[in-house]
Amino acid sequence: MQRGNASYIKKVNQKRILTCVREEGSISRANIAKKLSLSKPTVSTLVDTLLVEGWIREIGSGEASINGGRKPVNLTFNPEKAFMIGIDFGGTNVALGITDLNGHVCAYRDFPTQEHLNNDLFNVIKQHVDIMKKELNIDSQKILGVGAGIPGITNIETGIVKEAPALKWNSFPVREKLKEIFDFPIYIDNDVNINVLGEHWKGVGRGKNNLIYIAIGTGIGSGIMVNGRLFRGSNYSAGEIGYLVTDRVYADQYHPVYEGYGFLESIASGSSIGNRLSELLGKKVTAKEAFDLYQQLNRQAVEVIDFALENLALGIANYVSLFDPELVILGGGVSGSYSIIREQMVKIIDRYTPGTYEVLPTAFGKESGVVGAVALFLKESDTLIEI
CATH class of the missing domain: 3.30.420.40 (ATPase, nucleotide binding domain)
Known part of the structure; x- marks a missing residue:
């Protein structure tokens, strides 16, 4: 049991040291010990293991400084270890x-x-x-x-x-x-x-632990992070924002764009915007083309997209009122048109929510x-x- 505990403590401290080196970029053994409140011998032993296994590297020559004494050898993370x-x-x-x-x-x-x-x-x-x-x-x-x-x-x-x-x-x-x-x-x-x-680790959600990510493309889905952890729900289906009903009158005419898709998706997803405008214009129009026509103030495009935006914003307003996130991130194909729709969307969200919430498009591309x-x-x- 004691050996098991020692092994566990060793792994925990290795993780702490490796995290410290990654966050600092370059740091000496002595500063790791001070920062993590670990003994110098413990740090030295664990650092030696991490060096042998290739998780970290030494940088700096260790030569004497101008004040005398040896210049400390710093440690840096090796991202190509694996x-x-x-x-x-x-x-x-x-x-x-x-x-x-x-x-x-x-x-x-x-x-x-x-x-x-x-x-x-x-x-x-x-x-x-x-x-x-x-x-x-x-x-x-x-x-x-x-x-x-x-x-x-x-x-x-x-x-x-x-x-x-x-x-x-x-x-x-x-x-x-x-x-x-x-x-x-x-x-x-x-x-x-x-x-x-991904947004929490490397994107616009970095440093924030309460996030909502909404993807608007063929359908509409969302991911929810609460206190730094994913909220998945009891059946792994939390975040199905595409099923929200945002217009009681129009809900009577609800027909999913694709089988298995919900109400909000049927009127506010990229595919539904393209499909609805195609019906009005009598020719095939993609969501991107619909937003181009919207910018040109095409009457039918304005009608379709304004209705979609109103419902999307109402759905987001309901969401943020429930979860009180630090940030709402928009992804998916429609997020590429965020600069066009931002003002209208934020205005509706602010009107129906108890506070002001930041909404940003993802900074990631296809990766x-x-x-x-x-x-x-x-x-x-x-x-x-x-x-």
Whole structure:
């Protein structure tokens, strides 16, 4: 029992030291001991282990300073000690990346989902990962594990996707499928959950522990972080903002854009905006084209988008009144038009909420899902890296 306790304390202190080195960028052994209130011999022993294992490096010569005595050798984190694979399963594209321990995307690939969905999807994923490993000149021993995001309700314990309409998956054993191609630890979660983790780690949510991330694209979903932890709900379906009803009168005419999608998605998602405007104009219009027409003050575009924005803002207002977040982050395709819709959206949110809430677009580009998936892996796995 005592040996077990000693082993546990050693690992905890290793994590603390490694976190300290990562946060400081460059720090001496003596300053680590002072900062963490650990004895110098304890720090020295644990640092030696971390050096041998390659988690940290020494920098500086240790030569005498101008005041005499030896200049301390500083320690710095080695982000290339190991790498991780991030996978973002989207209804349109699958995004793949290999990152270092700092979340820097060292290699990236994406490919169309629907072309491969019903036949060789997982083999194509493996092929792309193998190519990226070759590019980076790393082998499987350098890979810590895999994180993956799914656009649907996902049981993180069993690895089964209960429902993902964009992928036409129902009770789909995605972890099992990934284990057939990867011999690594694998963690999966809903795609907006991984996005809120990525924003908290490396994005605009850094330093904030109460966040809501709302993705507005083909559908509308959200991830919720409360006190630094994901709130998943009792059935892993917390954050299904797309099911909110924001217009009682219009709800009588509710017809989902796609099977399995909710009311708010049917009037305020990118796909619903494009579909509704296409019906009015009698020609196919994408969400991006709809926002271009909106800026040109096209009457039908203004009608469709103003209605969508009002309902979206009402949904967000309900959300923030319940959770009182430090920040609301908008992601997904529609977030690219945030500068166009910001003023109107914030005005409605402020009108119906008890306080003023900050709403910002994500700062991530196409790599957001990869970074989020890697953040999931680090959050859930038992490694020395803590985020």
